[in-house]
Amino acid sequence: MLDTPCLVIDLPVVDENIARFQNLADTAGLKTRPHIKTHKLPFFAKRQIEAGAIGITCQKIGEAEVMVEGGLRDILLTYNVIGDAKLDRLAALARKCTLSVTCDNLTVAKGLSARFADEENELTVLVECDTGAGRCGVQSPTDAAELASRINELPGLRFGGLMTYPPMDHAENVDKWLSDAKQRLEDAGLPCPVVSTGGTPNLDALPAFNHATEHRAGTYIYNDRSLIARGACGVENCAAVVKTTVVSRPTKTRAIIDAGSKALSSDLLGLEGFGMVREAPDASIVGLSEEHGIIELGDSDWDPAVGDVISIIPNHICVVTNLFPTVWIKDQNGEMMEMPVAARGMLR
Amino acid sequence: MLDTPCLVIDLPVVDENIARFQNLADTAGLKTRPHIKTHKLPFFAKRQIEAGAIGITCQKIGEAEVMVEGGLRDILLTYNVIGDAKLDRLAALARKCTLSVTCDNLTVAKGLSARFADEENELTVLVECDTGAGRCGVQSPTDAAELASRINELPGLRFGGLMTYPPMDHAENVDKWLSDAKQRLEDAGLPCPVVSTGGTPNLDALPAFNHATEHRAGTYIYNDRSLIARGACGVENCAAVVKTTVVSRPTKTRAIIDAGSKALSSDLLGLEGFGMVREAPDASIVGLSEEHGIIELGDSDWDPAVGDVISIIPNHICVVTNLFPTVWIKDQNGEMMEMPVAARGMLR
Structure with missing residues (x-):
């Protein structure tokens, strides 16, 4: 059980995405x-x-x-x-x-x-x-x-x-x-x-x-929610999710998660909401403070309990990898390997 | 000459801000x-x-x-x-x-x-x-x-x-x-x-x-631009600035700096623009990509050259300190001390 929030990368999806770009470029006669x-x-x-x-x-x-x-x-x-x-x-x-x-x-x-x-x-x-x-x-x-x-x-x-x-x-x-x-x-x-x-x-x-x-x-x-919104990929092509725990259910329609702007970033890229809940795509991440995300459940039937671990597809994955000291890479057998994000925080 | 982008903290202003909060709380009979x-x-x-x-x-x-x-x-x-x-x-x-x-x-x-x-x-x-x-x-x-x-x-x-x-x-x-x-x-x-x-x-x-x-x-x-906008402090009470270099002047009205969302964050906190240029408060930081900030000069007389180093007061300083591995602390004599941001990136 991974401690949250953490960033998990699906290796088979990564490999598919790498092959797809290479194939598209090969077909167009471009190098990558x-x-x-x-x-x-x-x-x-x-x-x-x-x-x-x-x-x-x-x-x-x-x-x-x-x-x-x-x-x-x-x-x-x-x-x-x-x-x-x-x-x-x-x-x-x-x-x-x-x-x-x-x-x-x-x-x-x-x-x-x-x-x-x-x-x-x-x-x-x-x-x-x-x-x-x-x-x-x-x-x-x-x-x-x-x-x-x-x-x-x-x-x-x-x-x-x-x-x-x-x-x-x-x-x-x-x-x-x-x-x-x-x-x-x-x-x-x-x-x-x-x-x-x-x-x-x-x-x-x-x-x-x-x-x-x-x-x-x-x-x-990795792909992300902004690319789904632009029609550039599907949910199934998103290789990276932020795993986060529901830490509070203050009201029937509000859930609070332990991923805030320090985990998901405030990047909207023109979208509404700060990410997509994989377990409930209709729920809205309506706000972020630094350490909390605020989810409005709306009319969703989804009723997460305190302690539930859920997965978020971030709006913009590039800035998210800059926020996590390590990522967990999950291979085709479900084995997990933790890896430091070696070029994180390189501002100069 | 500090390499940019970097975060510089003015120690005398920090000390004034600490004293001010303590005094306000003392007067109100509250501990801090x-x-x-x-x-x-x-x-x-x-x-x-x-x-x-x-x-x-x-x-x-x-x-x-x-x-x-x-x-x-x-x-x-x-x-x-x-x-x-x-x-x-x-x-x-x-x-x-x-x-x-x-x-x-x-x-x-x-x-x-x-x-x-x-x-x-x-x-x-x-x-x-x-x-x-x-x-x-x-x-x-x-x-x-x-x-x-x-x-x-x-x-x-x-x-x-x-x-x-x-x-x-x-x-x-x-x-x-x-x-x-x-x-x-x-x-x-x-x-x-x-x-x-x-x-x-x-x-x-x-x-x-x-x-x-x-x-x-x-x-x-530290204070920040959001607190200036709320009337909670003045520019002179802001202890932290991001030092950044003008790296491009593609047009007469556009300047590009080496501070993007990885340095300033995308936090708007309800404001327009991604920070205040101290040298030209009327200029607008209209956009950020990860490594570049885009400044529109508008009617400003300010005409920065490629290579100029300028200072930005961030919208939201708390998320900015999370992005910089170190800060430079400038004491009352102008002496600079570099310090690792020890509790940066603590997501768990």
Whole structure:
């Protein structure tokens, strides 16, 4: 009997999810480069590589350090790296693995160059493109080609391609953007060996990314309630649940669980409620304090008792794995193995 | 130069905040029992004791274990403790400090009794009361007296008083509720040595808690944007900021920082935006992905450059301290000391 709250991962479901992404990408003629932010475990990163991935994606240097330590050897770090402390760690990493990074502005490129000019090997730098998601990224194909050209001129750096996190449901626009940028790079005589797209919500759109060479996805390995809501998976494809105990039944219609925002996070991702109760999908997790979740039972026949252990599919699993020091991995025989979440809490 | 994102605590402001709570409680004739969930550090818990607190409040056994290890000796654990694993740890804790717990139902009370019946000392159990906050707690003064009576009859347990987390702006109703419950306890011949209220948002209401004996508050030690919004403090009373670097300026009106939901959390607490930029309070942190914050500058004259380090006052500081492995404490001379957040991530 596991003590609660705890995070339990269904290994057979993980393996199915890994195979599904790889198959979708294979069919679309894309390589895969899974984002490790969802699991934060070398154990699963290696499984993704064994299934056919060409490498992994990390967003923090601390994550990449853990992955290299765990035996991974090809890493794309999708982040603007700034400052001496991080640049020194980046240079040390680059000596230990095949490393590429992204960049969307000249200040960052110059910082990378200053640090890598005297390194034995050039650092491969991809240009991050804002194809509509409104996060980081250069704003136009012209800007992408301009920055690529500047990167290529800077000592210690080699332009390596384009990277974008495409907005959902705009695959054709994104592909047009990338096509335009590639044309401008070609006009400038710059080879563009990699065009990296991303996102689990975009998995069904892979065939539309004609100009991409690889796809980064993270959440698909576990899936979550937000992906169920988007039609990207079913309940049966969710590999991760938070096990939690009913600690109070203050009223006939209210149950309190020992999973609050410290276990489920406050991420709503546009949904109502803070997770799905597997035992009663119609019940609503209407509120979270740090250590308690408040479930309104509504018209549900479900009548949990104090002490009952239930399973919650979180809204957003990636932030949940960041909250648990360990996960329990359940294999096909029901055997449980506890594993520290090695790259948890890597903020830098 | 600190690497970002990081959490920096201003020690003189902390000391002012500790003194203020103690003074407010002294004036109202209440003892203080600070909740350590905000700082999660024995270092600050001891400072609260030195300032006059009679003990501390924890919500998880893991937090209490860290505090006992750190030298704290009087702990109220405001949680329904369930299950053998936790009960064994609770019994071990009770041998090392003055421990009391709360409970709002008979199932929990019976579990506590079964474990403590053979211990040398009885466990003190307070009845948690739902005085309107809609979380845990018995629903009426009659139910409180009934559960208190049952607790007192159970082997190994001693009824110790009443505990509630009062809703904001209802101090008089709460005091009436507690007064009624105390009367029923008196009618039943049950002494009620402790009546514990809580909440930083209720600090101005302390004089209205005539039937309370002690108050638990946590957030007051650091304060945050939610408390500024409620008028409970000013910007100058906020002791904790997240230092973050501007990593991208994709457009004239958008800046991207290296603090996302893994640093600031997604807690909104009813506010718009995910924190206050100290350098530009009119700028809006409109979105967070896990590793990036998106700031819309709007009409602000503020024009941060890539590489600039800025300070964010989080919406909800308690969940933020749970996300950072260490904090930097800045003393009155500007000297910085890095300290592990010892009771971080204690989910059980």
